[in-house]
Amino acid sequence: MATVSDRVRNATTKQDIREVTTHFEGDKGILEVQTLNAWYGKTLAIKDISMSIRSRTITAIIGPSGCGKSTFIRCLNRMHEVSHGGRVSGSVLLDGKDIYARDVDPVTIRQRIGMVFQKPSPFPTMSIFDNVAAGLRLTRLWSRRGDLQEVVERSLRQAALWDEVKDKLNQSGASLSGGQQQRLCIARALAVAPEIILLDEPCSALDPAATLKIEDLMRNLAQEYTIVIVTHNMQQAARVSEWTAFFLLGEMIEYGKTVDIFSRPKDKRTEDYITGRFG
Ligand code: ADP
Numbered sequence: 001m002a003t004v005s006d007r008v009r010n011a012t013t014k015q016d017i018r019e020v021t022t023h024f025e026g027d028k029g030i031l032e033v034q035t036l037n038a039w040y041g042k043t044l045a046i047k048d049i050s051m052s053i054r055s056r057t058i059t060a061i062i063g064p065s066g067c068g069k070s071t072f073i074r075c076l077n078r079m080h081e082v083s084h085g086g087r088v089s090g091s092v093l094l095d096g097k098d099i100y101a102r103d104v105d106p107v108t109i110r111q112r113i114g115m116v117f118q119k120p121s122p123f124p125t126m127s128i129f130d131n132v133a134a135g136l137r138l139t140r141l142w143s144r145r146g147d148l149q150e151v152v153e154r155s156l157r158q159a160a161l162w163d164e165v166k167d168k169l170n171q172s173g174a175s176l177s178g179g180q181q182q183r184l185c186i187a188r189a190l191a192v193a194p195e196i197i198l199l200d201e202p203c204s205a206l207d208p209a210a211t212l213k214i215e216d217l218m219r220n221l222a223q224e225y226t227i228v229i230v231t232h233n234m235q236q237a238a239r240v241s242e243w244t245a246f247f248l249l250g251e252m253i254e255y256g257k258t259v260d261i262f263s264r265p266k267d268k269r270t271e272d273y274i275t276g277r278f279g
Contacts, residue, residue: 029055029195029226031076032093038068038075041085045071046250049090053243058218058227060237060258063247064279069230072247073198076228077113078106094196111139114189118201120181122173122188129169131184132156135192151191159187160217179210183217190221197221199229203236215240234274238262246270 031053038046046068053059061069074080075088078099091098099109122131132152152169156162161183165176173184182202189197199218203211218227218240231237237244238258245255246265254261254270265271273279 028095030093030095031196031226031228032096033076034091034093036072036075036088036090036092038071038080039085039087040071040083044250046075046247049252051245051252051255053226053228055226056222056224057243058222058229058241059243059245060241061228061230061245061247062232062234062237062273064273065232067247068250069247070200073115073200073228073230076196076198077115078109079115081106107139111135111192112194113196113198114192114194115198115200116182116185116189116202118204120178120185120205122176122181122184124172124174126173127170128156128165128173128176128184131173132187132191135188139192152187155187155191156184158190158221159183160213160220161187177210179206179213182206182210182214186214186217186221194225196226196228199227201230201232204232211236232279234262246273248273 033049033051033053036046036049037044049072061072063069071080074083076092076099080086080088088100091100093099094109094112098104099106099113122128123134126134129152132155133148136148136151153162153166156165161180164180165171165184168175173181176184182205186197186202203214206214215236218229221227229237229241241258243256244258244261246253246261246267246269248269254265254267256266261270262274265274
């Protein structure tokens, strides 16, 4: 197998070299957000957000209800434009390429940047197996039935659900507990081999035990994937994330290492929020 230096030697342009080294060093899944604005019709919901989201880390987006957290992460995989009146300006570079460029297919972006929602949402009429396989079947990322079974098992293992469901893969996804359903949705997102996983309040409908399981899972997944989580739960942000961005009224007020945001915030508004003076 070619080594990194072989591949670099054979590369002909600077861009090729960058692609080779990026690929081999596993430094994929970097998001660079540049002056991002998002509207619903005439209403500006997020304003001039610029930030770099690092590869293989967990970045938390915190802030009071209605401050634009969900809108922001939905802009990161081109889901916002599906909302009524949804419009965006600015750019989001995924590994250096703007996901909003004219020649980019939003469906491919949503495969590379997966999303898990607040309410566990397995397809209710589908079996556990088919829930995980659904995205794969749509994207035709599999060729043989054998491949499909392998990917479903791997995804369920990665989502720490395999042992609990391996004997009942034909049962409905809706037969699982809330926490299991959420891990099933994570398995479904993982099956199409994303680089980034966006989680929008993934634990808000779960009990504390199921929440801790999802948090453990996130920590494991961050060894391989870039994770962005929206949470209104500050303890959760402090427990799982390495980086935190605080949003207020559609603006990003402060962004930094989670330990700094929670122990020595620079902005008075961040301090007021994390100390519970509002929110
Ligand atoms: P958060 O996730 O922080 O609670 P949101 O991103 O959901 O905030 O909302 C940001 C702003 O955008 C709010 O003022 C909200 O009312 C508005 N908004 C959210 N979704 C829609 C929508 N589908 N249509 C119109 N306005 C919306």
